[in-house]
Amino acid sequence: MISAANIYRRQGGLAAVSVEIRAGCVTAILGPNGAGKSTLLDVLAGRSRADKGEVRIAGRPVECWRADALARRRAFLPQHAEVAFPISVRELVTMGRAAYRAAPDAALDGLAVEASLRLTDSWHLRDRLYQRLSGGERQRVQLARVIAQLWRPPAQAGEPRMLLLDEPTASLDPGHRLAVMRLVRQLAGEGIGVLVALHDLSDALRFTDEAILLTAGQVKAQGTTGAVLDGATVTEAYGAFAEVVHAAEQPVVVFR
Amino acid sequence: MSQGTLRHRPGVLLALIAAGLVLSLVLATAIGPLMVPPGEIGRVFAEALGILPANSTDVTLRDIVLDLRLPRALSGMCIGALLAIGGSVMQGLFRNPLADPGLIGVSSGAALAVASFIVFGGSIAFLPAGLRYYGMPVAAFAGGLIVVLLIQRLAYRDGRTDVPTMLLAGIAVTAVVMAGIGLLTFISDDTQLRSMTFWSLGSLGGVGWASMVVLAPVAAVVLLLSLRFADVLDALMLGEREAYSIGFEVERAKRVMVLSVAAGVGAAVAFTGLIGFVGIVAPHMTRLLLGAAHRRLLIGSSLLGGLLVVLADTACRVIVAPAELPIGIITSLIGAPFFLVLLLHQQRQGYPGS
Numbered sequence: 282m283i284s285a286a287n288i289y290r291r292q293g294g295l296a297a298v299s300v301e302i303r304a305g306c307v308t309a310i311l312g313p314n315g316a317g318k319s320t321l322l323d324v325l326a327g328r329s330r331a332d333k334g335e336v337r338i339a340g341r342p343v344e345c346w347r348a349d350a351l352a353r354r355r356a357f358l359p360q361h362a363e364v365a366f367p368i369s370v371r372e373l374v375t376m377g378r379a380a381y382r383a384a385p386d387a388a389l390d391g392l393a394v395e396a397s398l399r400l401t402d403s404w405h406l407r408d409r410l411y412q413r414l415s416g417g418e419r420q421r422v423q424l425a426r427v428i429a430q431l432w433r434p435p436a437q438a439g440e441p442r443m444l445l446l447d448e449p450t451a452s453l454d455p456g457h458r459l460a461v462m463r464l465v466r467q468l469a470g471e472g473i474g475v476l477v478a479l480h481d482l483s484d485a486l487r488f489t490d491e492a493i494l495l496t497a498g499q500v501k502a503q504g505t506t507g508a509v510l511d512g513a514t515v516t517e518a519y520g521a522f523a524e525v526v527h528a529a530e531q532p533v534v535v536f537r
Numbered sequence: 538m539s540q541g542t543l544r545h546r547p548g549v550l551l552a553l554i555a556a557g558l559v560l561s562l563v564l565a566t567a568i569g570p571l572m573v574p575p576g577e578i579g580r581v582f583a584e585a586l587g588i589l590p591a592n593s594t595d596v597t598l599r600d601i602v603l604d605l606r607l608p609r610a611l612s613g614m615c616i617g618a619l620l621a622i623g624g625s626v627m628q629g630l631f632r633n634p635l636a637d638p639g640l641i642g643v644s645s646g647a648a649l650a651v652a653s654f655i656v657f658g659g660s661i662a663f664l665p666a667g668l669r670y671y672g673m674p675v676a677a678f679a680g681g682l683i684v685v686l687l688i689q690r691l692a693y694r695d696g697r698t699d700v701p702t703m704l705l706a707g708i709a710v711t712a713v714v715m716a717g718i719g720l721l722t723f724i725s726d727d728t729q730l731r732s733m734t735f736w737s738l739g740s741l742g743g744v745g746w747a748s749m750v751v752l753a754p755v756a757a758v759v760l761l762l763s764l765r766f767a768d769v770l771d772a773l774m775l776g777e778r779e780a781y782s783i784g785f786e787v788e789r790a791k792r793v794m795v796l797s798v799a800a801g802v803g804a805a806v807a808f809t810g811l812i813g814f815v816g817i818v819a820p821h822m823t824r825l826l827l828g829a830a831h832r833r834l835l836i837g838s839s840l841l842g843g844l845l846v847v848l849a850d851t852a853c854r855v856i857v858a859p860a861e862l863p864i865g866i867i868t869s870l871i872g873a874p875f876f877l878v879l880l881l882h883q884q885r886q887g888y889p890g891s
Contacts, residue, residue: 348785359779365774
């Protein structure tokens with residue numbers, strides 16, 4: 282659905298990165314700070330242009346898409362999301378429906394907003410001011426916004442959709458972190474292609490199918506997550522001794 | 538709590554603001570050196586509309602109402618609306634509640650053009666008097682627009698208008714323009730200097746039906762245009778790239794919005810000179826009352842901006858009657874402390890982008 286071939290971008294330092302995101306598959310983008318994870322996500326989402334190489338979404342070059350048509354198929358969750366003026370959570374999540382404004386359907390938008398808020402365990406926040414929420418609550422509400430953007434009534438759930446998430450669990454408590462990762466799997470189960478930048482390698486092992494490990498803008502390893510995250514590769518990439526152990530029947534990456 | 542419940546009934550609040558605006562128009566028509574009771578205003582209208590027979594009201598009264606106060610009040614309403622819309626759009630674009638149309642150079646450009654016109658303007662004496670009335674407004678409008686276009690051009694890079702660069706370019710270009718005004722001040726004589734000073738303080742003393750003919754359509758077009766971009770402005774609350782990600786062609790919208798603000802505010806200051814703080818105070822009060830969603834904000838703040846200018850202008854006419862205080866003095870006197878409160882409040886709240 283999204284395929285990127287041989288991407289270069291000087292600002293952000295990406296070199297020769299190729300990625301394929303498929304329907305129903307969760308792909309992790311991993312790597313230390315400054316490795317180029319956010320830059321790659323931005324380029325893949327069409328938010329910034331590659332200096333060299335081509336990004337195609339559903340077969341068409343990303344720059345040939347109209348913003349609203351693209352927004353109905355791909356949603357993007359930024360790492361930091363500040364909202365300039367005080368607005369309610371419900372208003373914010375409803376903005377996710379802007380791409381459907383050509384054929385407005387308030388009832389459908391209402392369903393989408395409620396479903397997304399419930400999925401992210403933030404329905405109870407709907408009438409609060411976004412600015413008054415804690416960091417973790419904001420992150421869940423922003424996630425609800427991008428889910429609302431891709432939401433379809435069951436009859437149209439087959440349409441190809443892609444979700445790009447830049448560190449969606451960064452400021453969440455363990456309970457909500459797990460809930461979000463399970464939600465990501467659930468969305469993939471509905472046929473959405475997911476690309477997610479993560480810092481928690483254990484979560485990557487547990488919840489993602491494939492992984493791209495970036496270091497200094499270059500692909501260090503790429504393939505199934507289990508194959509990418511072996512002790513030696515991770516040690517080299519992050520500059521800290523790492524090994525993969527099993528605890529409570531889960532693979533866990535331990536740094537020493 | 539009562540504020541909370543009212544906030545969820547924006548229709549009621551909008552109606553209240555609109556009623557306040559109508560009331561302020563009546564007040565502005567009634568109050569002055571010669572008081573005209575509201576009943577008399579009604580009779581004048583009835584006569585003008587042919588409901589009452591001709592000459593059933595006092596001629597002086599009729600002239601004061603129809604030819605002086607009413608067109609001035611209505612122009613004030615349009616000017617206030619234009620300044621408030623300009624402020625709302627700029628604040629949305631810059632994602633900062635303290636932004637003002639002055640940032641993109643409208644006011645300074647207009648001021649330079651007007652100063653040039655005052656100093657060198659003798660050269661349009663050949664025009665018929667009817668057109669000469671529009672000389673200074675046209676100069677102000679053109680000056681504002683040229684400076685805005687220059688600033689926008691400077692901020693244009695890699696196919697997009699960079700908003701932070703626009704802010705900085707605005708400051709730099711404004712500094713150069715102010716130097717130009719300084720130079721003109723230096724070479725002007727005392728009369729010209731006085732005109733320039735008074736222009737920079739703003740006054741509705743020169744408006745009438747002739748300006749209303751221009752201001753009413755401009756205000757209508759700018760309001761409708763800005764409403765078309767209400768959802769883009771909402772999306773811009775999230776940031777420019779987020780607005781693109783949720784499905785808006787931000788570039789085109791930005792260009793059109795900047796130009797329409799330049800045209801609207803340019804037209805307003807063209808007839809009145811600079812009127813400070815309305816563009817900040819009106820949108821902010823509206824945001825407190827109605828929330829930040831832009832459709833409501835644009836409608837509400839244009840009504841409230843109109844209300845504020847009409848009231849301020851009435852105060853100007855009354856306070857030192859029979860002379861008139863420049864309106865900029867009143868709006869700054871009330872607006873500046875308000876601005877300060879807003880600034881301190883914002884620091885405590887920690888708005889992003891501050």
